[in-house]
Amino acid sequence: MNDNIYIDCIKEIIHSQMAIIGPMAISQANLSHDIIVDPNLTEVKVTTNGKQALNKLINTYAELFGHISVEVSREAVGKALKKNNIQEDISNIIE
Amino acid sequence: MKRSSSLLNWVLDIGFLSIGMWWVTITARNQTSGVENYYFNLAYAFLGTLGGIIAIAHSKEWGWWRSLYGKALISFGVAVAWWSLGGYIWAYYNFTGQSDIPFPSNADHFGFAWFYPLTFIGMVFLVKGLGFKYAWKKSKFGKIALIAIPILATFATFYIYKDIRVEGSSLLNFYKYFYNIGGSLTLAASITILFLSKYFSGGKLRPAIVCIVLGVVIQYIADVTFTYRANPQIALYYNADYTDMLYATSLYLVSAGASLFTLKK
Numbered sequence: 406m407n408d409n410i411y412i413d414c415i416k417e418i419i420h421s422q423m424a425i426i427g428p429m430a431i432s433q434a435n436l437s438h439d440i441i442v443d444p445n446l447t448e449v450k451v452t453t454n455g456k457q458a459l460n461k462l463i464n465t466y467a468e469l470f471g472h473i474s475v476e477v478s479r480e481a482v483g484k485a486l487k488k489n490n491i492q493e494d495i496s497n498i499i500e
Numbered sequence: 501m502k503r504s505s506s507l508l509n510w511v512l513d514i515g516f517l518s519i520g521m522w523w524v525t526i527t528a529r530n531q532t533s534g535v536e537n538y539y540f541n542l543a544y545a546f547l548g549t550l551g552g553i554i555a556i557a558h559s560k561e562w563g564w565w566r567s568l569y570g571k572a573l574i575s576f577g578v579a580v581a582w583w584s585l586g587g588y589i590w591a592y593y594n595f596t597g598q599s600d601i602p603f604p605s606n607a608d609h610f611g612f613a614w615f616y617p618l619t620f621i622g623m624v625f626l627v628k629g630l631g632f633k634y635a636w637k638k639s640k641f642g643k644i645a646l647i648a649i650p651i652l653a654t655f656a657t658f659y660i661y662k663d664i665r666v667e668g669s670s671l672l673n674f675y676k677y678f679y680n681i682g683g684s685l686t687l688a689a690s691i692t693i694l695f696l697s698k699y700f701s702g703g704k705l706r707p708a709i710v711c712i713v714l715g716v717v718i719q720y721i722a723d724v725t726f727t728y729r730a731n732p733q734i735a736l737y738y739n740a741d742y743t744d745m746l747y748a749t750s751l752y753l754v755s756a757g758a759s760l761f762t763l764k765k
Binding site: 424425426428429469470471473477 | 563564567568570631763
């Protein structure tokens with residue numbers, strides 16, 4: 406899976422978290438240092454590798470909001486994979 | 501997690517403490533009527549307005565109405581402020597000499613009665629934000645609470661009021677059931693949230709949630725007690741009664757809980 410797919414997954418996760426916690430989803434994503442997100446969620450850059458950045462993001466949310474954020478992230482990743490027509494087991498992406 | 505130390509929060513805390521001490525002195529003097537009692541009720545209505553403003557202001561951190569947590573805080577804030585509107589109408593009846601205990605009245609129609617629907621809406625947002633659809637499968641106690649509490653509370657309401665019925669006052673009969681059944685439904689949603697927050701919120705926001713839920717529980721107790729004591733057949737209620745202190749505590753806890761609902765250090 407290339408980094409663009411991971412970026413799509415990251416975007417989808419942040420989008421889903423925003424529905425629950427608002428703009429804090431973006432500020433928390435930027436705190437992980439592996440991801441740079443603009444305030445409107447139009448551009449997402451990954452500074453390390455995609456899989457690592459994605460899992461770090463999920464952990465950042467989980468530390469603050471517990472298991473719910475992991476469930477939300479799993480669902481978001483599933484949605485992003487479906488949009489890209491990728492048949493991949495989510496557990497291979499989320500550690 | 502730490503509560504933000506804004507001036508408004510400080511005023512809310514000091515205000516609540518002062519109201520608590522004032523109530524102790526009124527009760528110690530056995531003062532069950534008079535202008536001071538009216539002022540006491542008016543004072544805690546102001547506290548509710550302040551609390552509502554604080555709750556709404558705290559939704560900014562969560563993007564105001566753009567997130568579930570923001571929507572929940574706005575709903576709680578509006579609920580508390582709206583309740584206070586009832587307090588002002590009540591005070592108007594008192595100070596103009598129209599009624600000492602205006603129940604039921606416009607204070608209920610335009611103020612108090614809106615607390616539960618608005619709080620319930622806030623609870624629905626919070627339940628969604630805490631992952632109800634994920635937790636429902638896992639939280640056995642949450643399911644039990646959601647189903648059992650409204651049933652038990654409704655039975656309790658009918659049991660308490662089975663012998664107390666005011667002939668010719670359908671509005672009073674309506675409100676005593678409205679407050680108790682509306683309260684029990686909101687209570688059920690609140691207790692469910694407590695279970696969900698235990699399993700799913702990660703603990704950071706739990707003190708805030710506990711505070712808000714406790715506020716709703718106390719509001720329910722206050723409503724059950726008030727509608728019983730203010731009933732003309734019982735006639736135990738007076739302005740600045742202990743039920744008023746319960747209402748003041750409820751408004752304070754919901755507002756303080758909303759101000760705790762933050763991740764800012």
